[in-house]
Amino acid sequence: MDEVFGKGSVGRVIDEQMEAFTRTRIGERYVWDATGRIDVLNRLTDTDLDRMVTNGLREVALGIESGSDRILAAMDKRIDAEMAERVACGLVALGIGVKGYFILGFPGETQQDLDATVQHIRNLWDVSDRYTGDVRASVFEFRPYPGTPVWQTLIAAGHEADALLAYGDVDLTGDGAHESMRLRDEFNFSVGIQFGDVPLQRIRSTLAVLTREEHERNQGGEEVAA
Template identity: 50%
Template sequence: MKPDRKITAGADLLLVNTPLKNYDLSPRRNDFTLPTIGLGYIATCAELAGFAVDVLDAEALGLGLSKIAGLINDAGPRWVGLNLLAPTYVHSVGLLRLLDPGISVMLGGHQAKAMPRAILEDVRIPRIDALVLGEAETRVPRLLADVEARRELPGVYWRQAGSAIMPAVRTKDPLLLAPDVDAMPLLDRRFLQQDPYIDDGVLESAMVASRGCPFDCSFCGAAISSNPDVTVRMRRPDGLMTEIRQLRSLYGVQRIRFVDDLFLANTRLMRTTLNAFIDEALDMSWDATGRINVLATARDDLLALISESGCREVALGIETGSDRLLSHVDKKITVAQVAQAVIRLCRRGIHVKGYFILGLPTETRGEHQATLDLIRRLWDLTEGLPGRFRCSVFEYRPYPGTPDWQRLIVAGYSPHAMLKYADSLDDESFSPDRDEFNFSTGLQFGEVPVTTIRQNLAAIMREQRQR
């Protein structure tokens, strides 16, 4: 929903991105969050199936729960759909309690897949007509056409007469759980509040080039062991080019940000896609996430191709400066590979953004310091190179449905305590542009106290901003 559009009255489905905080109580500190591409795809597919659909990105608009509820109730949709995430779950529950009881409720998102029974049995939620697990583009239109279709659809649960209904439906149609990414319609960006968006004077748009992940990082909700129903699917280069041309012609987009994890993971597909970028001669730059083990060992001509095709910046999940911890979280990389990948990219004039996590489970004081030392070492190693290195550091947060979650429960941590997120980092030490990441459970998972983790996190990010 763009600023100049009103919510569609009487829609079949109104999808809502719950805000990170209840902005009835405190104003939003930053003015941008990543676009809700998942909700946008569901809305696009449902509209093409003949239904009236809208999306309300309450986080992008900085809306409080009472304002959101008022907008929904005034619009009077048949269905309202919410994406449930661990840090925003409490706000989603609060919002659902404010809605007109005659509106049917559809829930999805990572939390829905990770803890379906707990959600269905959460008595604070007045009604749940469909809890949709996983990718929902092919199932939502079926539910909008007939709610009783939920009895025949895989991965759809609901509550009836106060009881959780969780049928084990088997299907011969794999597209119900893993849609064909090449057959999907192009995302209708009317449904995205902040896309395209201006980033440092450049008009940028977010895209997805793949779905699913073959890796098993223990802290990640996309880990393959937690998603056995999800197959890895890469979009064909011609489909990507069609979308990029559309973004250029309709909106004048100058840069693409690939927000999925696999764009720079498969060397064969990388070559095909990047050559297509060069052949198209679009005069556009792009950012993406890369795999360290792939980029550390890639042939020089592939790195040259990445640069020639317009790559501006590659984001790398480095996480820690400890080889032991890298093995513990199953990253399948080494600290030596990290340095090698960063230097090789920066020498090509490609910027690198490294993601780090402080306070990982079992992290020792020495390993905590090794992570901070690695960040400063990478700054030094890339000093004077055509590409620059920057860091983005986070406090560890456990998520249900991840490999870590079960390990932590076995170690004695309470699921209730691990779900008790607090937006307690709203002080001058934490930049407003990181507001969507400033959440904490307040729990200590390694040797380093949470207060020390936060002090070091704030200090290293302040040092980064000053560079």
């Protein structure tokens, strides 16, 4: 169901798929997850979403990325933090889970931008606590990928391609991440370069705190030993 919300005419695609799901009674037998675009979901109605829930929709993964509108503009996301929160609220209110992806340390990010992202994540957790749908935050340290616009910007700024590809593991448990995070690559590999204004160690300590809080939420709020 990848990018089910983003292919062609959104309304037509959703209608065709939901008609097929209803006809084959998918929702009576299965649950399924999807990835979606926040700007597209922002245009859907509760009726559209209810129909997908009836047909088995369980969770939508969203590239929320940042709580700073300035950084979102730099990423060319074409959304703002308020829109992301509104969309997430609409999903969880209908019992649809949200897996939000976030990036810390994007080029040009300031401490204020970082703080806005941390607050954004906690706002979304607070929203989900009021509804049946859950919000899971998957937080990454920024790393550039060849072929992306930000890669070209970094190369033009004087970064060497080999250095931008020198991925290495980072152990965040010393900063407070739960031991279960140690071997999860999405949380602990890096090229070891500070791209924004925030020191790399502060990025990693913030990442560790957020991943630990997410782990504790997954454990039902129980106390987790370091």
